[in-house]
Amino acid sequence: MIKLTLENLEDFTRGTAFLGTGGGGDPYIGKLMLKHQLELGKKIEIITQNEISDDIFACNVLSMGAPTVFVEKVPNGPTTLHALREVEKIIGKKFNAIMPIEAGGVNATLPLVVSALSGLPVIDADGMGRAFPELQMVTYNVGDVDINPIVAINDFYETAIFNARNSSSGEWLARAVCVRMGGICEMACYPMTAKQIKETAIHGTIKLSFDIGEIIQRARNEKTDPVDAVISYMAKSNPPRFGKVLFVGKIDDLIRETVNGFTRGKLFLKSLDSSDELLVEFQNEFSYAKLNNEKLLAMVPDLICALDSETGEPITTDGLRYGQRIKIVAISAAPIMRSKKALDLFGPRAFGLDFDYTPLEEI
Amino acid sequence: MIKLTLENLEDFTRGTAFLGTGGGGDPYIGKLMLKHQLELGKKIEIITQNEISDDIFACNVLSMGAPTVFVEKVPNGPTTLHALREVEKIIGKKFNAIMPIEAGGVNATLPLVVSALSGLPVIDADGMGRAFPELQMVTYNVGDVDINPIVAINDFYETAIFNARNSSSGEWLARAVCVRMGGICEMACYPMTAKQIKETAIHGTIKLSFDIGEIIQRARNEKTDPVDAVISYMAKSNPPRFGKVLFVGKIDDLIRETVNGFTRGKLFLKSLDSSDELLVEFQNEFSYAKLNNEKLLAMVPDLICALDSETGEPITTDGLRYGQRIKIVAISAAPIMRSKKALDLFGPRAFGLDFDYTPLEEI
Numbered sequence: 001m002i003k004l005t006l007e008n009l010e011d012f013t014r015g016t017a018f019l020g021t022g023g024g025g026d027p028y029i030g031k032l033m034l035k036h037q038l039e040l041g042k043k044i045e046i047i048t049q050n051e052i053s054d055d056i057f058a059c060n061v062l063s064m065g066a067p068t069v070f071v072e073k074v075p076n077g078p079t080t081l082h083a084l085r086e087v088e089k090i091i092g093k094k095f096n097a098i099m100p101i102e103a104g105g106v107n108a109t110l111p112l113v114v115s116a117l118s119g120l121p122v123i124d125a126d127g128m129g130r131a132f133p134e135l136q137m138v139t140y141n142v143g144d145v146d147i148n149p150i151v152a153i154n155d156f157y158e159t160a161i162f163n164a165r166n167s168s169s170g171e172w173l174a175r176a177v178c179v180r181m182g183g184i185c186e187m188a189c190y191p192m193t194a195k196q197i198k199e200t201a202i203h204g205t206i207k208l209s210f211d212i213g214e215i216i217q218r219a220r221n222e223k224t225d226p227v228d229a230v231i232s233y234m235a236k237s238n239p240p241r242f243g244k245v246l247f248v249g250k251i252d253d254l255i256r257e258t259v260n261g262f263t264r265g266k267l268f269l270k271s272l273d274s275s276d277e278l279l280v281e282f283q284n285e286f287s288y289a290k291l292n293n294e295k296l297l298a299m300v301p302d303l304i305c306a307l308d309s310e311t312g313e314p315i316t317t318d319g320l321r322y323g324q325r326i327k328i329v330a331i332s333a334a335p336i337m338r339s340k341k342a343l344d345l346f347g348p349r350a351f352g353l354d355f356d357y358t359p360l361e362e363i
Numbered sequence: 364m365i366k367l368t369l370e371n372l373e374d375f376t377r378g379t380a381f382l383g384t385g386g387g388g389d390p391y392i393g394k395l396m397l398k399h400q401l402e403l404g405k406k407i408e409i410i411t412q413n414e415i416s417d418d419i420f421a422c423n424v425l426s427m428g429a430p431t432v433f434v435e436k437v438p439n440g441p442t443t444l445h446a447l448r449e450v451e452k453i454i455g456k457k458f459n460a461i462m463p464i465e466a467g468g469v470n471a472t473l474p475l476v477v478s479a480l481s482g483l484p485v486i487d488a489d490g491m492g493r494a495f496p497e498l499q500m501v502t503y504n505v506g507d508v509d510i511n512p513i514v515a516i517n518d519f520y521e522t523a524i525f526n527a528r529n530s531s532s533g534e535w536l537a538r539a540v541c542v543r544m545g546g547i548c549e550m551a552c553y554p555m556t557a558k559q560i561k562e563t564a565i566h567g568t569i570k571l572s573f574d575i576g577e578i579i580q581r582a583r584n585e586k587t588d589p590v591d592a593v594i595s596y597m598a599k600s601n602p603p604r605f606g607k608v609l610f611v612g613k614i615d616d617l618i619r620e621t622v623n624g625f626t627r628g629k630l631f632l633k634s635l636d637s638s639d640e641l642l643v644e645f646q647n648e649f650s651y652a653k654l655n656n657e658k659l660l661a662m663v664p665d666l667i668c669a670l671d672s673e674t675g676e677p678i679t680t681d682g683l684r685y686g687q688r689i690k691i692v693a694i695s696a697a698p699i700m701r702s703k704k705a706l707d708l709f710g711p712r713a714f715g716l717d718f719d720y721t722p723l724e725e726i
Contacts, residue, residue, distance in 0.1 A: 160536060161524040173523055176539035 002046040002124060002207055004112060006038050011217055015209030016108035017314035018216075018230070021303045023131040023263075023285030024105010025063075025070035026316055033077060034109055037116035044112050045121035047097065049203040056194040058097035058123050059084050061114050062107045064135070064152065064174065065184035066263040067284055067318045068256070073184050075106050076155055077113040083151040083188035084114065086159060090149045091191060098122045099192060101138060103205035104131030104285070105316070110186075125201035127190070128346075129334045130303050133262055133284035135174065136167035137346040139336055140190055143200035150174055150189040154181040179261045202334050208237075216312045226312025227327050234331050242361040243331040246289050246297045247271070247278040248309060251324045256317065263317055267306070269328065280304060280328060282317045287351045289328055298330035299353070301337045301346045302360040305329045332360045365409040365487060365570055367475060369401050374580055378572030379471035380677035381579075381593070384666045386494040386626075386648030387468010388426075388433035389679055396440060397472055400479035407475050408484035410460065412566040419557040421460035421486055422447050424477050425470045427498070427515065427537065428547035429626040430647055430681045431619070436547050438469050439518055440476040446514040446551035447477065449522060453512045454554060461485045462555060464501060466568035467494030467648070468679070473549075485569070490553070491709075492565035492697045493666050496625055496647035498537065499530035500709040502699055503553055506563035513537055513552040517544040542624045565697050571600075579675045589675025590690050597694050605724040606694040609652050609660045610634070610641040611672060614687045619680065626680055630669070632691065643667060643691060645680045650714045652691055661693035662716070664700045664709045665723040668692045695723045 004012060009031060017027035037044070047056075061084055063075035088094055098118070100111040103126045115122045127138030135147065147167040152160045152174050160177045164170035170189070178185045192201075212230055219229035231243035249269040256265035262283050269278040278297075280289045286304035289297045298304050306315045309325040336342065338359065344350065347357040367375060372394060380390035400407070410419075424447055426438035451457055461481070463474040466489045478485045490501030498510065510533045513525040523540045527533035533552070541548045555564075575593055582592035594606040612632040619628035625646050632641040641660075642653045649667035652660045661667050669678045672688040699705065701722065707713065710720040 156528050156532075158528050158532060158536070159524075159526045160540070161522075163522045165519050165521050169519075169521060173521070173540055173543050176543045177523070177536055180536050180539045 002048065002210065004034065004038065004044050004046070006035065008210060009034055009038065011213030012210050013109060013213070014216060014314065015211065015213035016104055017316060018212045018305055019108065019205065019209055019303070020104030020131045020314065020316060021285045021305050022282055022317040023067055023133060024102070024107055024316065025067040026319060027105070029070060029074050030106045030109030033113045037113055042116035044115045046124050046206055047121045048124045048207070052123065052194050052197060054194050056097050056123070056197065057093065057095055058099040058192050058197060059087055059095045059188050060099045060101040060127065060190040061111050061188050062101045063110055063184060064178045064187050066258045066261055067105070067316060068258045068263045069183035070106055071318060073182055075110050075184065076186055077110065077117050079153045079155060079157060080110060080186040080188070081114045081117050082157060083153045083186055086151040086161065087149055087188045087191060090161065095120060095191070099197065100126045101190065102126055102128040102131045103209065107131065108209060122206070123197060124206040125197060125203040126205050127201060129202035129205055129337055131285050132346050135171035135189070137350065138190070139202055139342060140192065140196070140200045141167055141345050142336070142339065142341050143196060145190055145192055145196050145200055147189050150187065152177050152181070152185045152187050154185050175261045183258065183261060202336060220311060227307055227329055230312070231329065239335055241332050243329060245327050246330050247328040249278060249326070251320060251322050251326065254320055254322060256320070265317065267320055269326070278328060283351060284317065288348065288353060289330070296355065296358070297363060298360050299348050299357060300351060301333040301342070303331040303333060330360050365411065365573065367397065367401065367407045367409070369398065371573060372397055372401065374576030375573050376472060376576070377579055377677065378574065378576035379467055380679060381575045381668055382471065382568065382572055382666070383467030383494045383677065383679060384648045384668050385645050385680040386430055386496060387465070387470055387679065388430040389682060392433060392437050393469045393472030396476045400476055405479035407478045409487050409569055410484045411487045411570070415486065415557050415560060417557050419460050419486070419560065420456065420458055421462040421555050421560060422450055422458045422551050423462045423464040423490065423553040424474050424551050425464045426473055426547060427541045427550050428624055429621045430468070430679060431621045431626045432546035433469055434681060436545055438473050438547065439549055440473065440480050442516045442518060442520060443473055443549040443551070444477045444480050445520060446516045446549055449514040449524065450512055450551045450554060453524065458483065458554070462560065463489040464553065465489050465491040465494045466572065470494065471572060486560060487569040488560060488564035488566040489568050490564060492568055492700055494648050495709050498534035498552070500713065501553070502565055502705060503555065503559070503563045504530055504708055505699070505702065505704050506559060508553055508555055508559050508563055510552050513550065515540050515544070515548045515550050517548050538624045546621065546624060565699060583674060590670055590692055593675070594692065602698055604695050606692060608690050609693050610691040612641060612689070614683060614685050614689065617683050617685060619683070628680065630683055632689070641691060646714060647680065651711065651716060652693070659718065659721070660726060661723050662711050662720060663714060664696040664705070666694040666696065693723050
């Protein structure tokens with residue numbers, strides 16, 4: 001059992017920003033939403049892998065949209081809960097738990113807000129083990145979990161309910177409504193049984209956020225390097241996750257657009273002590289890093305994170321600014337995310353990139 | 364009781380093309396769909412105004428999209444019926460009749476196809492008395508008919524079900540899904556009671572299509588002017604509808620785009636015997652006509668129709684071609700469509716035009 005408190009809240013949201021790999025929106029938003037619930041005395045129960053009983057029936061909840069929009073038009077807990085209730089009405093069955101669809105960004109905190117509002121516990125597992133920009137980019141699709149019904153809702157409680165022929169089509173249709181709802185909407189989809197959760201989700205990712213956030217804070221307190229601390233921690237996890245610093249530099253240029261419901265752009269970094277340059281491209285999240293316009297250093301689904309050079313604080317793509325000094329860190333994705341079927345869902349080609357996946361540790 | 368037969372089918376679809384005021388897609392599509400049903404021996408019952416019993420509960424069905432798309436990706440009867448059945452499931456009540464949302468174009472024929480497939484009768488009334496491009500542009504909104512639930516469906520039987528805060532928002536959200544469904548989708552919406560139909564619909568518009576189509580054909584047979592014949596007929600209807608020929612000329616230029624789920628463009632005509640020029644702008648349907656870039660000759664909601672100079676055959680905006688010789692005819696809209704509240708829904712400003720409505724007969 002993991003317990004969220006006012007004391008460990010900041011560690012948690014820092015960890016979600018790390019796993020957000022640039023996407024998922026400003027962690028400050030998620031922190032404020034959860035702080036409010038905790039101050040009201042609400043309890044948030046988090047169920048870990050070996051506590052998942054066979055009768056668990058959980059719904060994924062999330063906010064869809066461009067992180068650049070999230071900071072002005074923040075995700076809405078009550079409408080998200082309403083979306084979950086709409087799914088219940090359609091399938092004629094009550095949920096007894098909530099799933100985060102992704103482990104990074106505001107979507108890692110929103111399910112906990114819905115938990116506080118509803119009293120339903122949250123499963124410590126998700127479909128991405130990080131953040132990805134699109135609905136179909138979940139390990140649930142390595143198994144055969146049905147995304148339907150997909151409920152999208154806005155602040156007016158207007159709903160759009162989709163029954164799509166597959167999750168990619170669900171993403172395609174729902175994204176258009178998301179844009180028309182103002183670039184953000186709340187959603188509920190992928191209703192899942194205990195068996196489906198056990199077989200297709202990535203487990204322990206809420207715990208991982210707490211740990212990463214805490215390790216960064218501890219390193220700061222101990223005046224050691226927070227980035228090194230995270231890489232060491234990941235290497236000792238089970239299974240071990242390989243990590244390395246790809247680049248240290250300052251932001252030399254930044255192209256960022258909010259387009260078709262995504263934040264898309266390119267981050268250009270210059271080394272502080274050589275002529276090296278790094279390009280990191282993003283669609284909400286960082287998708288690949290390329291050195292001197294020729295050598296790929298890391299790519300999806302491996303995690304690429306931008307951290308403040310001094311404090312190790314994760315920086316989201318909507319928070320990038322010219323002149324910032326940052327470290328780009330990469331961490332290998334969980335093994336379940338590297339199968340052929342998984343790479344079809346969220347490998348480089350799923351992002352429209354013209355190269356195949358090479359694991360981080362082989363580069 | 365009106366009876367559709369293989370003999371009067373062409374008159375009917377010609378009339379719907381006239382009331383389509385340029386929009387609604389090629390009438391040939393509607394004709395083929397109905398011909399197929401009639402050849403299968405299907406009966407289509409059409410209920411006229413004084414036959415509407417108090418227990419009537421009807422659903423509007425339509426195809427949303429750009430007429431330029433309709434000719435390649437034709438409207439689908441079975442999916443439209445499925446959309447109607449989805450509305451029944453949501454509201455928990457069966458329909459016993461079908462309503463056309465508009466009197467023009469393919470959407471005037473599609474409800475008859477659904478009637479043939481389901482056995483449900485069609486009400487001889489609609490919400491536009493012509494064709495309009497957007498969902499909220501119906502006289503139902505002069506009363507307070509709820510557009511919800513709105514069901515959109517495509518050829519894969521994928522559905523999007525909207526619960527919108529008003530009909531304009533329903534249009535805004537559904538149009539985005541329509542575009543992602545390939546520029547066309549079938550829909551069911553505006554469930555209506557007998558009372559609502561009696562109070563807010565425009566009655567007798569199916570009959571009107573039969574009459575207009577027949578009058579054009581008869582004038583051809585009798586070697587008289589089909590356009591004059593239609594204008595005379597409209598003047599004698601109850602209430603009388605004023606009509607006139609605005610312009611006779613040939614198409615000198617044509618700008619036509621399929622954009623955001625609509626066919627938008629400008630038609631430029633040159634007179635055959637003077638230097639006069641006419642501009643007719645369209646959003647699916649013709650919205651206004653302007654002489655020599657200065658004088659407005661007609662505007663929505665009055666009907667503007669393009670007819671072949673010789674045969675009087677209505678020409679839809681997707682069928683316009685350089686060099687065609689056409690007559691532009693205008694007919695005054697039904698009185699119910701000229702109230703302040705109605706003009707807010709489908710007067711010039713509702714189309715983003717920067718002028719107020721002037722009735723055709725006052726110009």
